[in-house]
Amino acid sequence: MENKYSKKEKVQRREEVDVFRMNNYYKNIRTLKKIASHLVLILFALFAVFPIYYVVITSLNSIGSLSASSLADLLPNTKMTLVNYSQIIFQHPFFIWLRNTLILTVASTFIGVMLSITSGLAMSRLNVPAKRMLLYMLLILSLFPFTMMVIPFYFMFSNFHLLNTYLGLIIPYSAGAVIYSTYLIKNYVDGLPTSYEEAAQMDGLSKAGALFRILVPMARPVIVFAAVLAFMGPYTDYALAGQFISSPSLYTLAIGMYYVSQGSITMNYGTYAAFSVLMGIPIFILFFVFQKYLVSGFSLSMYK
Amino acid sequence: MGSLSLQNIGRNFGKNKGVFDVNFEVENGEFFVILGPSGCGKTTTLRIIAGLETADTGHMFLDDREITNFPPRMRNIAMVFQNYALYPFMTVKQNIQFPLKIMKMSKADQDAKAEEVAKMLGIDDLMERKPGEISGGQRQRVALGRALVREPALFLMDEPLSNLDAKLRTQMRVELKRLQREFNTTTVYVTHDQVEATTLADRACIMNGGRVVQLEGPLELYNSPADTFVATFVGDPPMNMIPAKVKAANNEVMLEVLGQLIPLKNFTIEEGQEREVKLGVRPEDTLVGDQGIEANLAVIQNVGKSVYEYFKVGDLTIVKQDTKNSGLVIGQNCYLFPDPAKLMLFDEASGKLIYKGGKMVKNAPTTA
Ligand SMILES: Nc1ncnc2c1ncn2[C@@H]1O[C@H](COP(=O)(O)OP(=O)(O)OP(=O)(O)O)[C@@H](O)[C@H]1O
Numbered sequence: 001m002e003n004k005y006s007k008k009e010k011v012q013r014r015e016e017v018d019v020f021r022m023n024n025y026y027k028n029i030r031t032l033k034k035i036a037s038h039l040v041l042i043l044f045a046l047f048a049v050f051p052i053y054y055v056v057i058t059s060l061n062s063i064g065s066l067s068a069s070s071l072a073d074l075l076p077n078t079k080m081t082l083v084n085y086s087q088i089i090f091q092h093p094f095f096i097w098l099r100n101t102l103i104l105t106v107a108s109t110f111i112g113v114m115l116s117i118t119s120g121l122a123m124s125r126l127n128v129p130a131k132r133m134l135l136y137m138l139l140i141l142s143l144f145p146f147t148m149m150v151i152p153f154y155f156m157f158s159n160f161h162l163l164n165t166y167l168g169l170i171i172p173y174s175a176g177a178v179i180y181s182t183y184l185i186k187n188y189v190d191g192l193p194t195s196y197e198e199a200a201q202m203d204g205l206s207k208a209g210a211l212f213r214i215l216v217p218m219a220r221p222v223i224v225f226a227a228v229l230a231f232m233g234p235y236t237d238y239a240l241a242g243q244f245i246s247s248p249s250l251y252t253l254a255i256g257m258y259y260v261s262q263g264s265i266t267m268n269y270g271t272y273a274a275f276s277v278l279m280g281i282p283i284f285i286l287f288f289v290f291q292k293y294l295v296s297g298f299s300l301s302m303y304k
Numbered sequence: 305m306g307s308l309s310l311q312n313i314g315r316n317f318g319k320n321k322g323v324f325d326v327n328f329e330v331e332n333g334e335f336f337v338i339l340g341p342s343g344c345g346k347t348t349t350l351r352i353i354a355g356l357e358t359a360d361t362g363h364m365f366l367d368d369r370e371i372t373n374f375p376p377r378m379r380n381i382a383m384v385f386q387n388y389a390l391y392p393f394m395t396v397k398q399n400i401q402f403p404l405k406i407m408k409m410s411k412a413d414q415d416a417k418a419e420e421v422a423k424m425l426g427i428d429d430l431m432e433r434k435p436g437e438i439s440g441g442q443r444q445r446v447a448l449g450r451a452l453v454r455e456p457a458l459f460l461m462d463e464p465l466s467n468l469d470a471k472l473r474t475q476m477r478v479e480l481k482r483l484q485r486e487f488n489t490t491t492v493y494v495t496h497d498q499v500e501a502t503t504l505a506d507r508a509c510i511m512n513g514g515r516v517v518q519l520e521g522p523l524e525l526y527n528s529p530a531d532t533f534v535a536t537f538v539g540d541p542p543m544n545m546i547p548a549k550v551k552a553a554n555n556e557v558m559l560e561v562l563g564q565l566i567p568l569k570n571f572t573i574e575e576g577q578e579r580e581v582k583l584g585v586r587p588e589d590t591l592v593g594d595q596g597i598e599a600n601l602a603v604i605q606n607v608g609k610s611v612y613e614y615f616k617v618g619d620l621t622i623v624k625q626d627t628k629n630s631g632l633v634i635g636q637n638c639y640l641f642p643d644p645a646k647l648m649l650f651d652e653a654s655g656k657l658i659y660k661g662g663k664m665v666k667n668a669p670t671t672a
């Protein structure tokens with residue numbers, strides 16, 4: 001029988017079919033990979049969102065104690081109520097606590113970030129004596145948990161009559177911010193070429209002028225990140241504030257939260273959750289507004 | 305106004321790095337180029353002039369005023385950086401106006417000045433954009449604008465064209481020269497590209513290992529290089545360098561190169577003496593003839609307006625440049641010889657030029 005194709009043509013045809021198959025194979029693999037990665041990401045997202053959902057749904061429940069709750073309460077239901085919220089807002093001086101907290105956080109964030117900017121710039125660009133040692137000290141300090149300082153600070157500040165005052169909290173809060181932020185800002189500024197501040201010096205600025213007027217705006221992402229970090233600490237602090245503040249008129253939100261959710265016998269979880277939601281709103285807004293900077297800030301702090 | 309004078313300027317970074325004993329004068333309105341290979345100290349010299357780096361030794365004068373220890377802002381010098389260093393958070397307009405703003409010039413004057421400079425550079429339609437939103441060539445213009453706007457006494461540029469593609473570079477080169485003429489600002493320009501140097505410079509100095517090795521008009525650098533370093537650095541492809549010997553015997557002075565004897569006119573040497581030299585021949589002065597050094601054609605490179613032919617002679621490669629093909633094919637043997645009127649001889653030990661254009665160079669070192 002006559003062969004339709006010569007041997008050479010046959011080989012060629014087989015190769016063509018193989019190439020076609022291989023292309024299809026890699027295409028399918030790519031689709032599978034995409035599906036798998038999306039599944040994993042969805043799982044992680046659920047994992048991250050669930051606690052928030054849990055807190056919100058609990059805050060809308062009027063159930064008194066954990067023992068009285070069931071899994072069904074995790075789903076939206078008809079018994080949902082805003083009573084926990086109204087209780088916090090109308091039966092307690094919530095807005096005074098909010099004001100106290102804002103005074104403390106804004107003041108310590110401002111002071112902390114200002115000091116961090118100057119020290120970070122100096123650490124990056126000036127010949128500071130014993131620079132290495134200072135940086136190591138900052139690094140070591142940042143390893144200690146903040147709560148460890150509560151008792152020594154308590155004794156020290158009682159001598160200075162700083163207990164139960166705003167200043168007594170603003171000082172340690174801003175000092176804490178300086179420890180973390182100096183390092184962050186220094187690292188970021190290290191990555192900026194020196195030609196910008198040099199160009200500014202050629203354009204007529206002094207060295208200090210060039211650092212502040214050129215490098216500070218250029219370091220905006222890390223400064224915003226540092227500021228949010230500096231804000232978050234004091235905003236949620238209970239360890240220090242709970243010990244230092246005793247007069248109710250100076251209560252912060254964190255102390256207020258504890259005070260409010262303390263039931264007569266058991267912890268009042270609905271109130272606790274509602275307070276968490278209320279306290280979370282400003283943070284949520286903060287993250288939303290500065291989203292752009294925070295994403296880059298997080299990646300900066302991770303990979304440096 | 306703007307005449308610059310550097311006297312014994314030095315900056316030692318240790319390990320024989322830095323710049324040493326740099327002396328030169330740049331006249332008012334002159335375009336002065338510092339040329340040299342990577343790491344020879346060009347940037348360091350420029351930064352010392354700018355005041356961004358301090359000199360360990362020496363003095364510096366701008367318009368007869370000593371500025372050696374002045375901070376950069378007091379020098380009235382503008383600089384264009386290699387990466388342009390445009391402030392990324394300001395618009396093009398704010399960038400250009402920045403030096404004026406620091407001078408506390410009135411807002412109306414700032415606008416007028418910036419507008420004028422931008423028109424001149426053809427960037428007036430980009431004024432509201434940020435540096436991140438314009439092309440490399442446009443950024444380059446903005447950087448020039450920021451430097452030009454305050455009419456400095458001296459203008460410094462550190463390889464300003466090196467980030468541009470070849471075509472744009474040629475175009476900006478012409479433009480730079482035009483602008484410099486127009487503003488008539490004294491300019492010190494750093495580059496490692498000798499084409500840039502020859503097209504832009506009124507005068508150029510060549511640096512090597514932190515020292516100025518020759519200071520001349522750009523054509524003189526090509527036509528009478530002070531030593532083998534300059535000879536091979538200036539020119540592309542570089543000058544052919546061939547070890548050779550000058551011999552005086554039987555009342556005849558001959559150049560012995562690769563086994564061939566070439567008669568040499570006007571070479572001062574005592575009868576019976578020999579002298580080791582380096583023969584330097586430009587590719588365009590390399591000729592093909594009936595006799596001479598036997599060579600083998602290895603590569604032909606035709607770039608259109610000229611043809612480069614690379615010959616092998618033992619381990620040596622000799623380049624010949626002409627406007628047309630010599631008619632040889634690859635692998636073919638032929639005879640090469642240097643144009644006797646153009647050949648240069650360099651002292652073997654010091655590398656200094658001793659013989660050129662058919663006669664001895666004045667003040668050439670006599671013996672090795
Ligand atoms: N701050 C410094 N500290 C120590 N050594 C330095 C410093 N700056 C430059 N050098 C060294 O001095 C030499 C000259 O450097 P410079 O930057 O002036 O070279 P260049 O001619 O501009 O080179 P390129 O063409 O690569 O830019 C180099 O060997 C460099 O490593």
Ligand SMILES: [Mg+2]
Pocket residue numbers: 346347348
């Ligand atoms: Mg350089």
